[in-house]
Amino acid sequence: HTLSAPYGGRVCQTCLREGPTVEPCPRCDLVSYCSSDCQKSDRLWHMKECQSIRKVRPNIPTATLRLMLRVLRRLGYEE
Numbered sequence: 001h002t003l004s005a006p007y008g009g010r011v012c013q014t015c016l017r018e019g020p021t022v023e024p025c026p027r028c029d030l031v032s033y034c035s036s037d038c039q040k041s042d043r044l045w046h047m048k049e050c051q052s053i054r055k056v057r058p059n060i061p062t063a064t065l066r067l068m069l070r071v072l073r074r075l076g077y078e079e
Contacts, residue, residue: 013046014038028053030060048073 011018012034022032025039028050033039049070053060061069 012038014042025050030066045070045073 010022011032012022013031014033015038017034019034022034024030024032025046030053031042031046031049033042049066052069
């Protein structure tokens with residue numbers, strides 16, 4: 001949901017709040033957070049994703065692939 005248009009960049013990655021106060025990650029610019037608390041709570045999960053995104057730029061993976069990678073990571077699989 002937060003990965004795809006029209007929601008990408010407008011919805012908090014962590015709490016799913018939508019609004020003008022949502023700010024993108026300063027490193028990858030692909031995920032957004034509504035507060036520093038939400039960003040901190042997602043830091044461990046997003047850190048590897050963020051590194052991977054920066055490695056493959058400008059070839060950003062599709063939203064579907066990014067979602068699949070997140071699910072696999074949370075299940076304990078690594079890239």
